[in-house]
Amino acid sequence: LITCAPEWSAAQIATVAQARGLTSRHGCIEDQISDADMRQIGPALHPVLTSWVAHENWDTLSYVIMLFGKRMRAFDALLDVLELALSQNRPLSHNSFQLGETALSTISKYRPARAAQLIPQLLESRSDWITYPAVLTYLHRYRQDLLTPFLARKKYSDLFSNIDIREERYRRRRRKPQPPTRGFARWTARQQTRFARTLLRVINDPSSNQQTSMRAIAQLAALPAVPARHLIALANDQRPLVRDTALIFLRRLDAGQGIPVLQAALHDQRAVRAIYALRPFLLAAPPHETLTLLRAIPFTKVTIAKEVVRLLGELPGEEAYQELLQLDRQDLHRDVRVALMRALWRHLERDEAWAILEREARSADTPIALSTARIGSGHMLAQAYHVRKRFRRSQYHRHSLYGFFRFAEWNTITLTHIAGEHLSLKAQQRLMRLFALLLARPEVDVRAAVLKGCTRLPEADQGQALLSRLLAVMDAEHRDICIAAASAIFGTCVASDAPMIGAAIGRLAPNRRALLAILPVLQTALPINRRQLVPIVRTMIEALAADPLTTGLRIELAFVSLPWDEIAQMLAETAATGALHADALHQACSILGRVLGGYGAVGRPDSKELVRLEKILAASQDERLRRIALAALIAQAEASNSWNAEQRARLQTYRADPSVLVAAEAQFTIPPHEEE
Incomplete structure (x- = not known):
């Protein structure tokens, strides 16, 4: 009401403030009122503020300063009251230091001309005012000529004598001024x-x-x-x-x-x-000077030796690289050798560096082997974050892709580009070989560390060696390792990998735990790698077809990836063989919502063509297929939040279906207008 009836509103606010004080459940209200509104309220509140000062109601005054925030610049009444309270040196009680500091900061910010007069007057009357950070900061910035008497080390007595025990403890901790550290x-x-x-x-x-x-x-x-x-x-x-x-x-x-x-x-x-x-x-410094200095440093402590190796790795030039090779020939402490491995990752175009990395990847010392797997990921992670951020802003809505970006963004969008930009094809091939070598180790922690930063580049994976190792690791009892391996595979795989992946899925099928962990990773990878993944999904479905217990999983994979005509053909074949059991039928009906992008999932790009699947299945003689067709109709209506005339007509057809399985669900599906 302030903007509509400012005078009446100001009077009412003053009345309420006098009786109950000023409160707001929303905290600071600086964005809810304007400077003009503040100028209307200020004069009406002036008598109330004066009475609060007379009754030493410092807590309420501090709250009012917080309440109006930046609108204090137009609240002349409160600024006048604060100046009066400070200039009179009134004996303040509890919370006085906080009020004094807040008042001085506010006056310095919104009334600099008045602060230029008030602060010197306060210091002239009592030197203890220097203990207030607002006073010290003001002198440091604007009145250095007044600082000289306070540069000696001395203790200041309490500013006021009649303070309670809590205020005394607080001020005792601030008896000495706290000078700044710059300027x-x-x-x-x-x-x-x-x-x-x-x-x-x-x-x-x-x-x-x-x-x-x-x-x-x-x-x-x-x-x-x-x-x-x-x-x-x-x-x-x-x-x-x-x-x-x-x-x-x-x-x-x-x-x-x-x-x-x-x-x-x-x-x-x-x-x-x-x-x-x-x-x-x-x-x-110039690299040759730095090298001369580093060579003279004795390796008496491991910490010093590690830092010297790190510095050598960051220095450009052939001399620094040769110094690293010379250190490799020495008997180094484990931690120093780990630092050496990290330094060599800045020289991935050199054959000697790869020879050392591959040798240490076979080391019996697990921490050293781990160092070859973990190196180089720090700066790439930072770049990966920005790549994901740009991709998210440019193509998709961030809320709908929340679940999608929880998938291994590391493998799908980022490292493929980063590795391609920073390494030659030869170096990429050596990198794939190193990853495969590390994944062949029996230690679980080594494989887990490799999978955290492993990115397979299909064009650099000679003989699909890394893909073969990843598929072998994917058939594991550890769920996290299985998911990480699946992320590394499906994030960058290409259609030519389909035969090897299909064969591996056929061998992995008895491992139900791994199978359940892999399929969700594949589904989340589909939105950004669909063209390459659809042929792979076909081979996976064919590999799983030999196991009738995987009907539900095959149907789920087909619905999220295959063209609608292929899905209809697969469902017809499954029904003809008797494998379309009750659970599989329920799964086929329930997955349609996710296929269309409902429930926060990423939908298929051709989700609007779901009507094609419905029409094919609706003409089937099998009641189970017609039931899936009805589920497709309901999913289309829910996706558009409305039932058009054509959809209502098709719903009437399903209601008249001779099968109870179809008609029961159709008759209890009530479009909005029918509810009225």
């Missing part, structure tokens, strides 16, 4: 020097906790006018925390004064922290 270029050189002395006293104080010391070191490193010698001295401190923190910040010095110190630290007990701190510098 010190606004300060004068004298201020920075004075603040540096304070920070050094804090760092060297045995009573300072770890967090305080680390923050002080960060602030010291951010002071541009302070010599680097202080930070360099801290890098040699006997306290591990101070020393390691200083080493981290040495690399951030603008003139590079910390690099020699970090280089020297590589040869003593500080080496672990120094190698990580030097990483950006080493990758940015």
Whole structure:
């Protein structure tokens, strides 16, 4: 009603606020009112706000600030009241610190001219106001000239004396100001020097906790006018925390004064922290200089050796690659060798790298073998996410494809393109051979790790070696491994793979657990690989036809993939052989909803041609086929949420069917208009 009757609404809001306060079950209402509405409400609320200040109702004032949000810029009445409360230094009680901080932040944001007068006045009256972050931030940004008295290390008493125990505990934790960690270029050189002395006293104080010391070191490193010698001295401190923190910040010095110190630290007990701190510098320096430095680092600790190997793998050039080959000839710790395998994946166009990877894939040391399977997936996963995102936005509605994208997106859309873009055909062939080699290992964890990143490229799979191994792994007792193998197969397979896949399904049929896990994966792969998968589905249906107990599964596969004419022929043959039992008939009738894209599933692209199947089956002499035809009619009507005249006429025909199986369902199917 505010927009229609602003004056009356403002008066009513003031009346309610005086009696009950201001509340909203929707939280902040800044988007529900305009600045003009706020200007109508403000004057009416001014007496109420003044009374709240007089009665020290600070909680309600804090809530009002939150309630109106950005509309505070037009709420002059509340801003006036907040200024009055702050300027009078009234004795505040519980939650006073929160109100003061919120009020100062709000005034600084929406009344900068008034904040420029109010904040200096507050500091002149009581220095304790510096403990408020809003005050300190304002001085740091706009009034650096007022900061000098507060740069010394001192404790501030509580701002007000009559506070309760909860407020006292809270303010005791904030007795010292919390300086920022950047933006010190606004300060004068004298201020920075004075603040540096304070920070050094804090760092060297045995009573300072770890967090305080680390923050002080960060602030010291951010002071541009302070010599680097202080930070360099801290890098040699006997306290591990101070020393390691200083080493981290040495690399951030603008003139590079910390690099020699970090280089020297590589040869003593500080080496672990120094190698990580030097990483950006080493990758940015000329490769020959970095190689010279890395060669001089002793492999005294595993952590240092691993980082050296990682850096060698990221360096371009032949020298770095030869250094990796030289390391392979040495007796390395397991973790270092794993890092070496990861580094070699940046050289997949080199025969020596593949020879090492294939050798380690046969290693009896499982973690080393696992390293050859898991390498290289991190950056590809990030690219895979964006590829899926673009595909989703460009072609399909995201809600209807939610279940579809839960299928192995990794194998279907992404890695096929990524691997093709980054590897030559020869390297892809070696990659397929490596995957097949790893899948032949007996360890379950190795096969599981391979399947997480395994992508079969049919044109690079020589002799279908990888496909053969994937089909063998698919016949497993572990459901997750079975699903992962099926995802790798059906995500990138082509029609020429049909004979081998059909034969494998025939051998796998007795493994009912694996069969049930595979078929849903195939169904979810169909929407994006239908052209290649339809021939494969035909061979799978033929392979399963020898087992009459798989009639329901064959019908489900046929309905989601085969053309309607083939489905009708298959149903007629199944009925003629007596294999169309009650459960199979029920499954055929119930799957039609999913075929048309109902229930959140991805429908067939030719779902609108379902009427062809209905007409063929409706003319059959078998009552079971006519019952499926009736289910097809009902599915069409449900998909369009309406019954047209032609569909109603066909429904009447089914109602008059001599078979009870057909007529019963038809007569109890009531279109909407008939219900009226």
